[in-house]
Each structure stands twice: as structure tokens, then as C-alpha cells.
Amino acid sequence: xENAVEVSNLVTYYGxxxxxxxxxxxxxxxxxxxxxxxxxxxxxxxxxxxxxxxRPTSGTILIHDTDIxxxxxxxxxxQYRKKMGVLFQGAALLxxxxxxxxxxxxxxxxxxxxxxxxxxxxxxxxDLVGLSGxxxxxxxxxSGGMKKRAGIARAMAMDPKILYFDEPSAxxxxxxxxxxDELILRLHRVFKMTVIVVTHELPSIFAIADYVVMLxxxxxxxxxxxxxxxxxxxxxxxxxxxxxxxxxxYSPDNxxxxxxxx
Amino acid sequence: MKIDTVANSxxxxxxxxxxxxxxxxxxxxxxxxxxxxxxxxxxxxxxKDIKYIDSSGIATFVEALKKMMAYKGRLKIVNxxxxxxxxxxxxxxxxxxxxxxxxxxxxxx
Numbered sequence: 373x374e375n376a377v378e379v380s381n382l383v384t385y386y387g388x389x390x391x392x393x394x395x396x397x398x399x400x401x402x403x404x405x406x407x408x409x410x411x412x413x414x415x416x417x418x419x420x421x422x423x424x425x426x427r428p429t430s431g432t433i434l435i436h437d438t439d440i441x442x443x444x445x446x447x448x449x450x451q452y453r454k455k456m457g458v459l460f461q462g463a464a465l466l467x468x469x470x471x472x473x474x475x476x477x478x479x480x481x482x483x484x485x486x487x488x489x490x491x492x493x494x495x496x497x498x499d500l501v502g503l504s505g506x507x508x509x510x511x512x513x514x515s516g517g518m519k520k521r522a523g524i525a526r527a528m529a530m531d532p533k534i535l536y537f538d539e540p541s542a543x544x545x546x547x548x549x550x551x552x553d554e555l556i557l558r559l560h561r562v563f564k565m566t567v568i569v570v571t572h573e574l575p576s577i578f579a580i581a582d583y584v585v586m587l588x589x590x591x592x593x594x595x596x597x598x599x600x601x602x603x604x605x606x607x608x609x610x611x612x613x614x615x616x617x618x619x620x621x622y623s624p625d626n627x628x629x630x631x632x633x634x
Numbered sequence: 635m636k637i638d639t640v641a642n643s644x645x646x647x648x649x650x651x652x653x654x655x656x657x658x659x660x661x662x663x664x665x666x667x668x669x670x671x672x673x674x675x676x677x678x679x680x681x682k683d684i685k686y687i688d689s690s691g692i693a694t695f696v697e698a699l700k701k702m703m704a705y706k707g708r709l710k711i712v713n714x715x716x717x718x719x720x721x722x723x724x725x726x727x728x729x730x731x732x733x734x735x736x737x738x739x740x741x742x743x
Contacts, residue, residue, distance in 0.1 A: 485659070488697050489697055
């Protein structure tokens with residue numbers, strides 16, 4: 373099995389707080405991998421590393437054997453960014469541009485394609501996500517689900533080898549969220565991309581995942597296929613799957629430190 | 635990407651080999667639009683030796699087809715690899731292009 377992503381001993385701090393504590397994992401190429409875990413477990417931080425938005429304190433990330441954490445030469449990171457697409461949580465569309473202009477933006481910025489070709493690509497991408505005829509609409513005129521679809525169209529503009537989704541179902545009703553899951557599945561099936569999804573939505577995980585990475589408190593606690601994830605006997609995995617809340621217990625000393633800020 | 639153009643009696647065959655991507659497709663566009671400019675009646679695009687085609691390649695064919703339809707020219711595509719056919723089907727482009735199994739079939743249709 374070929375790996376698209378190899379993360380080795382990734383350590384990250386925000387200030388004094390250690391967010392990722394030596395994360396090592398592999399993500400297989402051509403599969404849909406979901407990175408799961410409770411809020412605050414470090415999964416979005418890991419995603420930010422994978423797309424090259426932040427640099428780790430230490431550790432390496434190889435994307436198809438290219439080290440995107442290497443200091444100095446930025447050209448490899450730039451090349452990688454042209455080969456990936458990201459759907460951010462809020463879709464991150466530019467509100468002053470129409471949908472067509474949003475989708476065309478990366479093509480205009482990174483290629484020398486002529487306007488008629490770009491126009492056709494834009495219509496193809498909008499059609500892929502079920503937004504034919506909405507090219508002249510502005511993001512503010514769309515529902516939450518349509519914005520996400522438009523964000524996917526833009527993420528797909530450059531025909532990425534790896535497509536990332538950050539909490540795609542966040543803020544969507546269950547029916548719209550299920551429709552988005554179905555779209556992710558169809559795009560993956562047809563275009564054979566490596567799809568990496570950060571989510572904590574159980575229905576999404578069960579619907580789209582081939583492979584699961586679970587983080588807890590900045591550490592990897594599970595890596596494997598969906599069936600193994602469902603059958604896992606690890607208490608942390610079972611608690612997540614059974615939606616059991618964490619038992620919080622402070623010692624009197626800890627509680628005193630928390631409320632006095634010492 | 636390598637493009638080989640051969641003019642025959644009544645049709646022109648454009649054979650493309652290698653990868654058609656965002657960086658190479660402008661050369662394919664130049665070839666096809668030069669044939670459109672000459673109002674070529676039938677252009678047969680042979681995809682037998684392509685390893686990869688991205689959206690810009692497909693869009694280039696769509697643009698050429700649109701321009702040829704304006705003067706009743708015909709753009710035919712042959713030897714479409716299975717992977718590419720899946721994308722054509724997903725995008726409903728299999729119903730837009732004239733697709734044939736071989737150059738002979740396309741030439742005789």
C-alpha cells in the first residue's frame with residue numbers, strides 16, 4: 373500500500389502548551405482517511421501542518437516523499453500547494469467575488485490557461501458539486517450547504533492529488549451533511565484522489581472513511597481501517613464511538629491552581 | 635506531452651501522447667484551434683497513448699468542439715482510456731463528444 377502522507381514524530385506548541393506530542397502516522401494514497409477525535413485533541417492543528425499552514429516545533433511530514441517541513445527552499449511547498457485542495461470549515465470563499473470568480477482564482481493565479489478554457493473548467497467544477505447555473509451568485513446569496521459545495525468546487529479547481537476537508541459537516545443540518553458526504557464519496561470514487569477529512573461526526577465517519585486516525589490529547593491513539601476502528605476494544609475509542617463523556621476529576625490541588633491561576 | 639497531426643483525405647488525426655495537464659494543454663489548444671481556424675471538417679483526436687488528462691485537457695476539447703459546431707465541423711475522440719471515460723461519464727461528457735473505439739470507426743462514421 374502506497375502512502376500519500378508520512379508524519380514522523382511531530383511536535384507542536386502553541387506558546388507553552390504542547391498540542392501535538394510526537395505524532396507519527398501514515399495515510400494511504402487513494403483512500404479516504406478521516407482524522408477523528410474530540411474537540412481540542414489536536415486534529416485541526418495536524419491538518420494545518422499537513423497543508424503547510426504552520427510549521428512544527430520538530431518532526432517531519434513527507435507528502436509523496438517530499439518533505440514539506442524542510443527549512444529554506446519554499447518551492448517544494450509551493451508546488452505541493454498547487455497539487456492539493458482544501459475545503460475550510462467556513463468554506464473560505466471570497467465574498468466580494470462570484471462563485472465563478474472564486475473557482476477561477478487558483479487557475480488564474482497558478483496557470484497560463486486562457487480565459488475560455490478557465491470558463492469551461494469553472495462550469496465543469498460547479499456542475500460536479502451540483503451548482504450549475506450559480507456561477508454569477510455571490511457567497512452571501514447561498515445556503516450553508518451550497519457554500520460548502522462551492523468551496524469544494526474551488527478546492528477541486530486545480531485537479532488536486534490530495535483533497536482536504538476540515539469539519540465539512542459543521543453547521544449543516546443532517547440531510548445536507550449526508551448529501552455532502554455522498555458528494556465526497558462520489559468525487560473520491562471517480563477521481564481516485566487521496567481524501568483526508570477532519571471530523572468528529574460519527575455518521576460522516578461511518579459513511580466515508582476507508583481509514584481512520586484517532587487523536588487524543590495530542591497523541592495518536594488509533595490508526596487502521598474503519599472495521600477495525602468500529603471493533604476496537606481501546607477504551608478511548610469505545611468512549612468516542614459510544615459518545616460517552618469524559619470523566620473529569622480534579623484533585624483539590626489542581627482545582628486550587630486552576631481558579632487562582634497559579 | 636507529444637502531439638502528432640496527420641492530415642488524411644476528409645479528416646485530420648491528432649494523436650496525443652503523455653500527460654495532458656494544466657501546463658501542457660495550451661499546446662494542445664494551439665493545435666486544435668489552428669485546425670478550427672482552417673475550418674477542418676472532421677478532427678479525430680486519438681487518446682491511445684495518453685497517460686493522464688486533467689480538467690484543462692477536457693475543457694480544451696470542449697472549447698474546440700464548441701467552435702467546430704459553429705461551422706458544422708465534427709470533433710471525434712477515439713481510444714479513450716477507461717479512467718478518462720469514467721470522468722467523461724461522471725461529467726456527462728460522454729453524451730457530448732462523439733466517441734469511437736478506433737480511428738477507422740471514427741473515419742467511417
